[in-house]
Amino acid sequence: THNTERHEYDVVVIGAGGAGLRAAIEARQQGKRTAIICKSLFGKAHTVMAEGGAAAAMGNVNSADNWMVHFRDTMRGGKFLNNWRMAELHAKEAPDRVWELEAWGALFDRTKDGKISQRNFGGHEYPRLAHVGDRTGLELIRTLQQRVVALQQEDYETHGDYEAYIKVFSECTITRLLKDGDAISGAFGYWRESGNFVLFDAPAVVLATGGIGKSYVVTSNSWEYTGDGHALALLAGAKLINMEFIQFHPTGMVWPPSVRGILVTESVRGDGGVLRNSEGRRFMFDYIPEVFKAQYATTEEEADRWYTDQANNRRPPELLPRDEVARAINAEVKAGRGSPQGGVFLDVSTRLPAEEIKRRLPSMHHQFKELADVDITAEPMQVGPTCHYVMGGVEVDADTGAAAVPGLFAAGEVSGGMHGSNRLGGNSLSDLLVFGRRAGAGASAYVDRIPARPKVLAEQVDAAREEALAPLGRSGDNPYEVHHELQRTMNDLVGIIRKAEEVSEALQVVEKLKERVAMVGAAGSPIYNPGWHLAIDLRNMVLVSECVARAALLREESRGGHTRDDFPAMDPTWRRKLLVCSLGPGDGVRVEEQPQPQMRDDLLALFDGDELKKYLTDEEMAEFDGIAK
Ligand code: FAD
Numbered sequence: 025t026h027n028t029e030r031h032e033y034d035v036v037v038i039g040a041g042g043a044g045l046r047a048a049i050e051a052r053q054q055g056k057r058t059a060i061i062c063k064s065l066f067g068k069a070h071t072v073m074a075e076g077g078a079a080a081a082m083g084n085v086n087s088a089d090n091w092m093v094h095f096r097d098t099m100r101g102g103k104f105l106n107n108w109r110m111a112e113l114h115a116k117e118a119p120d121r122v123w124e125l126e127a128w129g130a131l132f133d134r135t136k137d138g139k140i141s142q143r144n145f146g147g148h149e150y151p152r153l154a155h156v157g158d159r160t161g162l163e164l165i166r167t168l169q170q171r172v173v174a175l176q177q178e179d180y181e182t183h184g185d186y187e188a189y190i191k192v193f194s195e196c197t198i199t200r201l202l203k204d205g206d207a208i209s210g211a212f213g214y215w216r217e218s219g220n221f222v223l224f225d226a227p228a229v230v231l232a233t234g235g236i237g238k239s240y241v242v243t244s245n246s247w248e249y250t251g252d253g254h255a256l257a258l259l260a261g262a263k264l265i266n267m268e269f270i271q272f273h274p275t276g277m278v279w280p281p282s283v284r285g286i287l288v289t290e291s292v293r294g295d296g297g298v299l300r301n302s303e304g305r306r307f308m309f310d311y312i313p314e315v316f317k318a319q320y321a322t323t324e325e326e327a328d329r330w331y332t333d334q335a336n337n338r339r340p341p342e343l344l345p346r347d348e349v350a351r352a353i354n355a356e357v358k359a360g361r362g363s364p365q366g367g368v369f370l371d372v373s374t375r376l377p378a379e380e381i382k383r384r385l386p387s388m389h390h391q392f393k394e395l396a397d398v399d400i401t402a403e404p405m406q407v408g409p410t411c412h413y414v415m416g417g418v419e420v421d422a423d424t425g426a427a428a429v430p431g432l433f434a435a436g437e438v439s440g441g442m443h444g445s446n447r448l449g450g451n452s453l454s455d456l457l458v459f460g461r462r463a464g465a466g467a468s469a470y471v472d473r474i475p476a477r478p479k480v481l482a483e484q485v486d487a488a489r490e491e492a493l494a495p496l497g498r499s500g501d502n503p504y505e506v507h508h509e510l511q512r513t514m515n516d517l518v519g520i521i522r523k524a525e526e527v528s529e530a531l532q533v534v535e536k537l538k539e540r541v542a543m544v545g546a547a548g549s550p551i552y553n554p555g556w557h558l559a560i561d562l563r564n565m566v567l568v569s570e571c572v573a574r575a576a577l578l579r580e581e582s583r584g585g586h587t588r589d590d591f592p593a594m595d596p597t598w599r600r601k602l603l604v605c606s607l608g609p610g611d612g613v614r615v616e617e618q619p620q621p622q623m624r625d626d627l628l629a630l631f632d633g634d635e636l637k638k639y640l641t642d643e644e645m646a647e648f649d650g651i652a653k
Contacts, residue, residue, distance in 0.1 A: 029222045033059045039232030041069030042456030043436025045168035047230045050464025052190045066194040074161025075289035077153030079450035080118035084139040089150040091115040101147040102444020104639040108623045109422035110442040121457035130167040144294040145449045147345040153450040158387045200488040201260040204478035208431030212488040219550025228467040231434040240411035241511040244287040250561040251568035253438035257418045262427040264605040265440040267416035268575035269585035272520045274349035276410025278367035285410040290449045293342045297372035301361035308341035311352035350409040367408035415443045425463030435463035445584025495559035500545035503559040523589045527577045570613045571605040596641040
């Protein structure tokens with residue numbers, strides 16, 4: 025293993041966003057020696073960018089809220105494809121995780137009577153998002169980091185070393201997981217700055233690497249989101265589920281071009297903002313789908329009354345789940361009723377006083393002023409769909425976060441199942457806390473349970489080194505060119521609306537790109553070399569893109585974040601099937617159907633038969649009628 029730097033831990037957490045930090049805190053609290061590794065600076069994870077808030081049925085603003093209502097909303101948002109056990113745990117445990125954050129020092133916005141305030145968001149029946157203005161993610165990360173520091177101070181008291189039980193390795197990228205037989209034995213990576221290699225010897229690894237947005241041109245995601253954890257899991261023999269489901273957030277900036285895709289938070293709509301087309305029409309009233317007709321207002325008057333009287337009015341259609349709103353905007357632009365820069369208008373300026381806008385949406389006000397020279401207190405924004413979140417991810421056990429590979433765990437955006445075919449806004453931050461904690465506990469229990477520590481095998485370390493070094497000095501394709509072609513292909517052919525011919529064409533391109541990725545070259549040395557880093561990331565992006573495209577081709581229906589132009593209806597027989605990706609020989613992606621486990625009876629009984637009929641097959645309904653009686 026040459027002179028590779030080497031560290032030994034009980035639990036290695038890859039990723040320092042909300043999921044990774046919460047997992048690491050849990051592992052340390054269970055007495056495990058824990059490493060936190062992140063490829064960007066500590067504190068600069070995606071979680072920091074989360075604006076709207078964390079969804080938790082605390083019932084502070086409307087006391088009718090409880091875990092059962094939250095569970096129902098989550099299942100509806102995901103069009104019943106969710107792993108119902110995860111949705112159940114999430115809805116039940118989210119309030120405790122938010123209160124715990126407060127106990128660790130988070131300062132949430134308050135209601136008049138001093139409780140944690142909660143705001144409205146798409147798909148949530150009651151005001152449910154605990155928030156800090158529109159900078160909730162920042163406060164969440166700040167608090168978790170502060171908790172890490174507090175634990176390190178405790179460790180200094182007891183062991184005389186701040187890093188005895190929890191240490192952060194930042195600007196360090198993991199490129200391979202290592203195994204001894206079937207089981208995880210560690211992780212291998214490089215320091216971004218020096219290019220030197222580093223080896224972590226550990227029986228348990230928690231993946232908390234976030235999403236895959238950088239495979240698309242127009243995205244709200246930043247440079248780290250290259251699907252590393254998804255690919256690391258696949259390469260280690262784990263499975264990915266639901267990869268066809270990608271969330272296109274309805275409102276990204278469309279102009280100027282340099283910032284296209286940057287997120288405009290859903291809170292703008294939650295706090296009263298409305299969508300209009302070039303004719304000035306509030307077009308969302310034209311797009312309320314059959315399954316949601318009962319819950320949404322049919323007139324502007326009713327929708328507007330809802331903001332002050334939710335008991336007697338139905339919610340505005342601007343607050344439909346994200347997939348519905350994104351498709352509606354797409355359709356308006358296609359029909360020639362878009363804004364000058366190719367989006368639609370999102371207006372809060374005529375809906376709230378300027379001071380109120382600045383108070384509730386300070387970051388949005390700042391973002392538009394700085395980036396687009398638009399004053400959102402005086403004029404509408406122009407917005408359009410942007411690739412935002414991947415519902416698909418590592419298939420895990422709901423209770424422990426365990427993947428199919430012994431010793432491998434996953435939590436947060438890199439895991440799959442919780443959100444089904446579409447995630448509700450605000451359900452990610454709570455997901456990170458609930459399942460980050462569970463994965464940290466799952467990994468700790470695993471370490472306690474195994475009879476012997478798996479060994480790091482020298483030949484695997486050598487192979488990982490060689491693989492990482494291969495692009496350096498090779499006179500192959502330029503990684504930036506290959507990346508751009510991949511992004512365009514995914515954006516144009518496997519985007520918000522899909523067709524069999526286009527997805528097949530994308531697969532052919534991706535196959536060719538896979539060959540080119542194996543030959544990309546990066547000039548220069550390993551010392552701080554972004555071209556080399558991208559060459560390494562491309563392996564992951566191409567693998568993940570292939571999973572998305574293959575699953576998208578197989579699923580012949582439209583549901584949540586997967587819309588097939590050639591199969592526009594939702595099909596109950598497809599709700600019973602999950603598409604599962606794994607790697608075959610030669611790293612070819614294999615996709616197989618797997619039955620979706622039947623929902624537990626007491627959870628099914630939380631729904632009305634009339635509603636279930638829209639999602640379940642006739643056979644399932646017959647069974648349900650049995651339970652209801
Ligand atoms: P992240 O926070 O992204 O952390 C990933 C970590 O993994 C990083 O530390 C990264 O450096 C590290 N990493 C990745 N690859 C490697 C590697 N190979 N080696 C080492 N480290 C690696 N959700 C909500 O619920 N409410 C909101 O209001 C909201 N707003 C959002 C706004 C924006 C602009 C965006 C982009 C997302 C928003 N989301 C929101 C979604 C939510 O923020 C993310 O889904 C969530 O933060 C993901 O958290 P995570 O812990 O899984 O990953």
